[in-house]
Amino acid sequence: xxxxxxxxxxxxxxxxxxxxxxxxxxxxxxxxxxxxxxxxxxxxxxxxxxxxxxxxxxxxxxxxxxxxxxxxxxxxxxxxxxxxxxxxxxxxxxxxxxxxxxxxxxxxxxxxxxxxxxxxxxxxxxxxxxxxxxxxxxxxxxxxxxxxxxxxxxxxxxxxxxxxxxxxxxxxxxxxxxxxxxxxxxxxxxxxxxxxxxxxxxxxxxxxxxxxxxxxxxxxxxxxxxxxxxxxxxxxxxxxxxxxxxxxxxxxxxxxxxxxxxxxxxxxxxxxxxxxxxxxxxxxxxxxxxxxxxxxxxxxxxxxxxxxxxxxxxxxxxxxxxxxxxxxxxxxxxxxxxxxxxxxxxxxxxxxxxxxxxxxxxxxxxxxxxxxxxxxxxxxxxxxxxxxxxxxxxxxxxxxxxxxxxxxxxxxxxxxxxxxxxxxxxxxxxxxxxxxxxxxxxxxxxxxxxxxxxxxxxxxxxxxxxxxxxxxxxxxxxxxxxxxxxxxxxxxxxxxxxxxxxxxxxxxxxxxxxxxxxxxxxxxxxxxxxxxxxxxxxxxxxxxxxxxxxxxxxxxxxxxxxxxxxxxxxxxxxxxxxxxxxxxxxxxxxxxxxxxxxxxxxxxxxxxxxxxxxxxxxxxxxxxxxxxxxx
Amino acid sequence: xxxxxxxxxxxxxxxxxxxxxxxxxxxxxxxxxxxxxxxxxxxxxxxxxxxxxxxxxxxxxxxxxxxxxxxxxxxxxxxxxxxxxxxxxxxxxxxxxxxxxxxxxxxxxxxxxxxxxxxxxxxxxxxxxxxxxxxxxxxxxxxxxxxxxxxxxxxxxxxxxxxxxxxxxxxxxxxxxxxxxxxxxxxxxxxxxxxxxxxxxxxxxxxxxxxxxxxxxxxxxxxxxxxxxxxxxxxxxxxxxxxxxxxxxxxxxxxxxxxxxxxxxxxxxxxxxxxxxxxxxxxxxxxxxxxxxxxxxxxxxxxxxxxxxxxx
Numbered sequence: 013x014x015x016x017x018x019x020x021x022x023x024x025x026x027x028x029x030x031x032x033x034x035x036x037x038x039x040x041x042x043x044x045x046x047x048x049x050x051x052x053x054x055x056x057x058x059x060x061x062x063x064x065x066x067x068x069x070x071x072x073x074x075x076x077x078x079x080x081x082x083x084x085x086x087x088x089x090x091x092x093x094x095x096x097x098x099x100x101x102x103x104x105x106x107x108x109x110x111x112x113x114x115x116x117x118x119x120x121x122x123x124x125x126x127x128x129x130x131x132x133x134x135x136x137x138x139x140x141x142x143x144x145x146x147x148x149x150x151x152x153x154x155x156x157x158x159x160x161x162x163x164x165x166x167x168x169x170x171x172x173x174x175x176x177x178x179x180x181x182x183x184x185x186x187x188x189x190x191x192x193x194x195x196x197x198x199x200x201x202x203x204x205x206x207x208x209x210x211x212x213x214x215x216x217x218x219x220x221x222x223x224x225x226x227x228x229x230x231x232x233x234x235x236x237x238x239x240x241x242x243x244x245x246x247x248x249x250x251x252x253x254x255x256x257x258x259x260x261x262x263x264x265x266x267x268x269x270x271x272x273x274x275x276x277x278x279x280x281x282x283x284x285x286x287x288x289x290x291x292x293x294x295x296x297x298x299x300x301x302x303x304x305x306x307x308x309x310x311x312x313x314x315x316x317x318x319x320x321x322x323x324x325x326x327x328x329x330x331x332x333x334x335x336x337x338x339x340x341x342x343x344x345x346x347x348x349x350x351x352x353x354x355x356x357x358x359x360x361x362x363x364x365x366x367x368x369x370x371x372x373x374x375x376x377x378x379x380x381x382x383x384x385x386x387x388x389x390x391x392x393x394x395x396x397x398x399x400x401x402x403x404x405x406x407x408x409x410x411x412x413x414x415x416x417x418x419x420x421x422x423x424x425x426x427x428x429x430x431x432x433x434x435x436x437x438x439x440x441x442x443x444x445x446x447x448x449x450x451x452x453x454x455x456x457x458x459x460x461x462x463x464x465x466x467x468x469x470x471x472x473x474x475x476x477x478x479x480x481x482x483x484x485x486x487x488x489x490x491x492x493x494x495x496x497x498x499x500x501x502x503x504x505x506x507x508x509x510x511x512x513x514x515x516x517x518x519x520x521x522x523x524x525x526x527x528x529x530x531x532x533x534x535x536x537x538x539x540x541x542x543x544x545x546x547x548x549x550x551x552x553x554x555x556x557x558x559x560x561x562x563x564x565x566x567x568x569x570x571x572x573x574x575x576x577x578x579x580x581x582x583x584x585x586x587x588x589x590x591x592x593x594x595x596x597x598x599x600x601x602x603x604x605x606x607x608x609x610x611x612x613x614x615x616x617x618x619x620x621x622x623x624x625x626x627x628x629x630x631x632x633x634x635x636x637x638x639x640x641x642x643x
Numbered sequence: 644x645x646x647x648x649x650x651x652x653x654x655x656x657x658x659x660x661x662x663x664x665x666x667x668x669x670x671x672x673x674x675x676x677x678x679x680x681x682x683x684x685x686x687x688x689x690x691x692x693x694x695x696x697x698x699x700x701x702x703x704x705x706x707x708x709x710x711x712x713x714x715x716x717x718x719x720x721x722x723x724x725x726x727x728x729x730x731x732x733x734x735x736x737x738x739x740x741x742x743x744x745x746x747x748x749x750x751x752x753x754x755x756x757x758x759x760x761x762x763x764x765x766x767x768x769x770x771x772x773x774x775x776x777x778x779x780x781x782x783x784x785x786x787x788x789x790x791x792x793x794x795x796x797x798x799x800x801x802x803x804x805x806x807x808x809x810x811x812x813x814x815x816x817x818x819x820x821x822x823x824x825x826x827x828x829x830x831x832x833x834x835x836x837x838x839x840x841x842x843x844x845x846x847x848x849x850x851x852x853x854x855x856x857x858x859x860x861x862x863x864x865x866x867x868x869x870x871x872x873x874x875x876x877x878x879x880x881x882x883x884x885x886x887x888x889x890x891x892x893x894x895x896x897x898x899x900x901x902x903x904x905x906x907x908x909x910x911x912x913x914x915x916x917x918x919x920x921x922x923x924x925x926x927x928x929x930x931x932x933x934x935x936x937x938x939x940x941x942x943x944x945x946x947x948x949x950x951x952x953x954x955x
Contacts, residue, residue, distance in 0.1 A: 235954035245946040253932050254736060277944045278928045278935065280735055280921070285761040289728040292721070292758075296732030299719060300699070300740065301933035304732075322722050415951045419943040423936040429648060440664030440715065459933065460699040460717035460733065461647030461740055468711055470720035471704075479667050479712060480720075 016070055016226040018180065019081035019117075022172065023064035023108035025089030026057050033169040034065035035407065036194075037176075039236045040186035041069040042409040045228040048236065051077035051611075052405040056261070056345040060091030062107040071228030074408070075373065075533035079615035080117040082223055083180070084109075085172045086124040087155065103133065110137040119147045121221045123175050123214075125168055127156025149221040151179070153213060162209045163202035170203045174210025180225040184211055235412040239403035239530075240265035242374040243333065244273070246381030247305055251421030252331070253279030254304035256293035258286055260312045261345045262401040263335035267307065287312035291319035294330045299469065301459040303385060303423065307333025307397075310352045311342065314359065320394055321360035326469040327392035327446070327457075327494065329424060331384050336400040338609050347609030348401040350529055351581035353589065356398050357558055365494050367395035367501060368558040370529035372514060374410055376555060377403060380512060382420065387504075389424025391454055391497045398557065400580075402611045403530035425456040432464045442477035443467045448489045453496035502559040513564050517543060517550030523625065524572035525551040526565070526601070528579060528586050531612055535578055538617035549621065554586075560593040569597045576624050577640075578617060582607045587640055601640040608634035646937030649696030650739035656694050661685040663715045670709055676827030676853025676865075677706055677774060680745070681713055683825075683833040684772075690838050693741050701730035703746030703755065705781045707774035707853075710745050724755025731767040731917075737933040738918050741841065742769040749779050752788040752808045763817035763846050768916035770840045770847045773810065776855040784858030791899045807899070810850045811891035811908050815884065820845035820911040822887070824894060826852040826865040826903060836907065845916045852903065871906040881910050 020037065024030050031052070038048045046069040055061035066081055068074050092105035103110075109124050116122070122143070124134070134152075143150050153175055159167040170191075177184045184207055191203045243266050247255075255274065257267040271281035280297075284290050287308045294306035308316060313334045323330045336352040338344035358364055367387050369380040377399065384395035427435060435458075436444045445467035447455050458465025468478030473490060475481045505512065516536040521543075527535040532553030539551045552568040554561065569575060569590075575597075577587040584603040591598050604620040606612060620631045630637060662685060671677045688698065698716035702708040704723035711718035721729045730744040751759050751773040762771070777794075779785040786799040789810065793802040814822045821843040825833040833851070840847035852865045871877045871890065879886040887909035894904035921927035935941045 233955060235951055237954050241950075241954070245950060248944070248946050248950075251936070251943065253935070254732070256732065273950060275926050276949065278932065280927050280932060282732070282735070284728065285757050288725060289758055289761070292725045292728035293732035296701070296719075296729035297736040297932075299729070300733035300736035301936060302736040303936070304736075318722050319725065322725075326719070412951055412955055416947045417945070419945055421936060421941070421943045426936075428646065428937065438665060442663070442715075459647070459737075461650045461697055461737055461933070463647075463649045463652075463696055466696050466715065466717045468718035468720060470711075470718075471722050472720065478718065478720075480709075 016072070017074070017078060018069045018083065018223070018225055019066060019078045020083040020085065020176065021064050021066045021081050021112060022085045022087065022169070023062065023112060024087035025060040025091040025108065026054060026063045027059045027091050028087050028089070029166065029169040030063050030065055033173060034067055035236070036187065036190045037173060038067045038069070038407060040182070040190055041067065041225070042234050042236050043186050044183065045230055046071060046226065047074045047228065048409045049074040049076065050407040054346050060089055060104065062089060062111055064108065069225070071226045076537045076614055077534070077611070079613045080115045082117050082120045083176065084112050084116055084120065084122045085176055086112065086122065087168055087172060088125050088128040090128060105129065106133055106137060109134065109139070113142050116146065116148065119221070121179060121223055122148055122150045123153055123172060123179070125155040125172070126152040127154040128168070151214070151217055155210065158209045158213055159206050163206040167203055167206040170206045171210035174207040175214035178211045178214035179219060179221070180223065182225050184208065233412045234409040235415065236407050237374045237410050238405065238407040239374050239377045239399060240405070241269055242377035243381045243397060243399070244269035245415065246378040247331065247385065248273065248277055249417055249419045250303065250382045250385035251419055252303045252305050252385060253277065254294065254297040254302045256282040256284055256290045256306050258284060258290050258308065258312060260309045262337055262404045263307050263309045263312070263333055265404050266333055266335065287315035288319060291316035291332065295319055295323050295328050298330050299328050299460070301423065303389060303421070305331040305333065307335070309335045309337050310339050310355065313352070313356065317359040320366070321362060322471045323394045324360070324365045324494070325471050328469065329388040329392050330394050331388050332394055332396045334396055334398045335404050336398065338607065344609045346401060348530070348611050349580050349607055349609065350400060350531070351585065351607065352398070353557065353581070353585040356396055357589070363495065364558065365393055365498060366558060367393065368398055369395070369512065370398040370555050370557055371403065372530065372532035372553050372555060373403070374408055375414060376512070378415065380555060386420065387501055389422070391501055392425060392457065393497060398529065400530050425454050427456045427458050427465065429463050432458050432462060438477045441466070444476040446474055446478055446490065447476045448493065450493055452500040453493045498559045505556060505561070506563060511564060512555040513561055514553040515550070516553065518548055519550065521548040521550040522573045523547070523549040524568060524575040525549060525621065526554065526568070526575055526577045526590070527551060528554040528557065531578055531580060534612050534614050535617055537614040538621065541614065541618055542621060557589070560589070562593055565590060566594055569594070569600060572600070574625065575601050576604050576621055577601050578604045578612065580606055580611065584638060584640070591640065598640045603638045603640065605636045605638060606634055646934055647737065647739060649694055652694045652697065654694055655692070656689045658685045658689060660695055661688055661715045663713065667712055669713055671706060672857045674856040675706070676776060676855070677710070679827030679830055679833060680772060680774060680851055680853060681710060683830060683837045684714060686834040687837040687841060691841055697739070698741045698743065699730070699733050701726045701733070701742065701744045703750035705747040705750055707745055707747040707750065724750050724753070724758065726750070727755060727758040727762040727771065730769055731762050731765070734767055734769050735918065735927065737931045738768070739931055743772065743841070744769060745772040745774065747780070748773055748775040748777065748789040749787045752810055752813070760813070760817040763814055763819040763848065765917040766818055766820050766845045766914060768844050768918055770849070772849050772851050774853045775810065775850050776853045776859055778855050778859040780855050780858055809892070809895045811895060812888065814848045815888055815891060815909050818846070819848045819909070820914045821847035822891070822909040823907045824850040824852065824905045826868050826905055827854060828865045829868050829905060832870060832905060839907070845911070845914055865903045868903040868905050871904050881907050884909070
């Protein structure tokens with residue numbers, strides 16, 4: 013992190029327009045030439061409740077949230093239930109102000125809406141004492157008054173953005189452009205007036221802060237992309253034309269994006285009665301020849317366990333998403349966690365035969381979703397994209413050309429009617445869809461409606477045309493054939509020019525960090541900082557979870573003396589997977605765990621790394637360091 | 644040019660075409676009512692000019708689930724209670740398929756009850772046959788959702804304290820547009836009703852009484868039966884919801900008093916099927932989505948052209 017980094021937070025109640033305002037803010041900075049990254053924090057509530065979005069912007073690449081932040085635009089919670097009383101959860105209206113005191117860096121800036129927040133209440137928050145101690149620059153502004161005068165009260169956020177622009181020296185033209193693009197003329201006009209009024213009102217202050225927005229430029233046009241959209245676009249470009257689902261946070265984002273776009277892509281979206289049906293519908297659509305997907309978050313995914321096994325047994329291709337949130341049970345619906353790893357790897361009766369990818373960022377989310385479809389349809393098994401509220405909800409600037417890709421509608425290992433005519437059938441004319449020998453374990457499928465291709469798909473163990481069997485030899489041959497597919501998939505993934513695993517840091521470093529899924533980029537930033545201060549450390553970010561990248565992880569662990577394994581859960585599930593898959597390296601690994609609902613900050617990983625290496629005092633906050641059990 | 648030339652094939656077929664040349668030994672007991680369903684289905688399909696490879700038969704788990712093993716067509720033997728969601732999505736993916744789902748009373752009215760309700764509500768153009776033998780057969784005779792009150796079994800040793808499910812009423816309330824009951828003991832009516840159900844453009848539900856001679860010896864063999872359309876005793880308009888509801892209630896009640904009332908209980912020929920409704924809202928393409936993957940000249944939309952712009 014450098015002083016050329018802006019870390020701007022807008023905070024308010026759910027319903028105060030925090031999401032949309034922050035998106036526009038990030039996009040404006042992106043258009044101005046900066047790299048941007050957003051971090052989203054929200055409660056499980058529709059109206060009210062403290063929510064914020066942090067926009068990090070710099071002229072250098074940003075791949076993670078920062079440590080703390082340096083500019084707070086506190087709107088206050090206009091939907092607070094108990095604006096006058098001491099509510100059970102504390103003074104709700106003020107939360108979007110005082111709950112940020114712990115994270116705001118020294119010398120930071122605060123703009124708060126004194127139109128909404130009562131002066132006496134603000135005084136009670138010890139704002140003045142905190143500001144004095146930390147060297148904060150505080151600018152109370154009547155944003156509500158400005159919004160009322162020039163537009164409508166709900167435009168407090170726009171007034172705040174105008175004030176921010178004045179204080180950080182940002183050209184309001186970028187905001188104006190975005191406002192005019194998105195709104196009707198009348199509403200846009202009121203917003204632009206409010207924006208300008210906020211800008212002018214802020215200029216009344218004599219600025220005491222030094223923070224200004226950096227200047228930057230892009231070589232190529234950028235797109236502000238979120239994880240859920242990247243997954244959905246990856247699916248659409250993979251030729252997916254069917255989705256079935258049931259709403260559940262945070263998977264709903266991807267489901268919504270698919271549902272809104274499938275009709276004009278010639279596809280079908282079905283919102284159904286439950287997740288058992290959702291997964292079963294995707295299987296039915298795929299069986300009938302369409303590239304199909306479903307998904308959910310942990311609880312809904314639990315309901316998909318049985319259809320997931322059916323897809324494995326009937327060898328029906330399907331792609332499932334699992335957007336993790338903090339569990340167990342309902343847990344914390346809007347908070348990220350990585351505790352569904354074992355659930356996703358092993359759920360459903362019998363031996364698992366599935367692909368599981370956990371992308372690190374929006375690029376990988378797009379890429380690996382496409383790959384999931386390719387493998388599911390080439391090898392006839394379920395492929396799961398495992399992500400979380402962090403990746404799903406965060407946005408970052410990515411070169412738009414990255415998405416300039418040709419679609420891949422290939423239905424995979426499927427026969428045409430001409431090919432069926434040449435294929436092996438039994439005496440009654442049934443196609444040997446499940447022949448004991450298949451290339452790489454795969455027999456291409458026929459699709460209902462095709463001449464000469466009839467067969468029986470069944471969740472029972474089956475003979476070559478699908479008739480049920482309990483013959484021990486048939487059983488063993490079929491099990492071996494199905495599981496063999498995973499070996500071939502691993503070979504295919506290992507042979508790729510670009511591995512799904514990401515290496516970061518000096519190759520000869522003796523200290524290592526292993527990380528998986530959405531926490532990868534945060535760890536890489538921490539690795540950069542550690543190396544910059546002279547501690548040689550490198551990281552391996554793992555995205556392939558099944559089949560496991562045995563060669564790559566073995567080589568990495570062989571090359572380091574000690575390794576910290578970073579993940580957001582309490583039982584070190586990924587570290588356990590490494591030990592299970594590799595059968596050694598236990599004494600070399602130590603886990604850095606966090607499961608408080610807040611994703612890691614890079615500084616926390618630096619701190620955790622140092623305390624694990626130096627065996628010093630345990631890290632602060634809610635992190636835990638746990639040594640691996642020996643082998 | 645279709646990639647699925649079995650669909651809407653004009654070729655004539657007969658019963659034998661729907662009989663596997665290498666027929667697996669049926670697991671059904673001698674005297675089982677399930678044979679009658681198989682026979683009626685084999686009879687109805689050629690009557691309607693269907694050929695085996697345009698039919699997708701999706702079954703659940705239980706004795707009834709074995710139907711797909713003994714009927715020659717594309718088959719999908721799914722998991723307990725989940726035949727309907729698999730079947731209805733196949734129909735959406737390729738509306739040209741003749742989709743039939745089948746399962747037992749435990750499968751459809753118990754574990755899969757939620758899917759039954761919603762598939763009926765959506766009125767998918769498909770046929771759903773429920774083998775109703777008032778018992779769990781394959782797991783050896785436990786009380787099922789349609790077992791009569793007081794029914795004793797190993798899992799209800801003192802007799803069931805529950806009233807049975809009313810399958811016809813449930814179907815009507817949920818939204819099925821064709822509801823009938825037939826019995827294994829009435830093969831002629833069974834085939835006629837199956838043929839009507841398959842022809843019907845919407846969700847057609849048949850409660851098919853299939854006696855279980857092994858585990859439900861006390862139950863009636865479903866004889867004598869009365870066809871409510873043929874009998875002078877019953878006057879009701881099969882297209883009138885209220886009259887249909889009354890007739891269903893009576894038939895459901897009388898079954899447990901030993902009187903077997905069968906026939907068509909509700910027919911709504913006007914209600915559009917789910918596919919039609921969905922196409923009307925613009926949320927389902929006119930051409931079968933499944934065809935597109937096989938069409939060489941198909942043009943595929945790109946997110947880069949249609950969606951990425953708004954992120955810039």
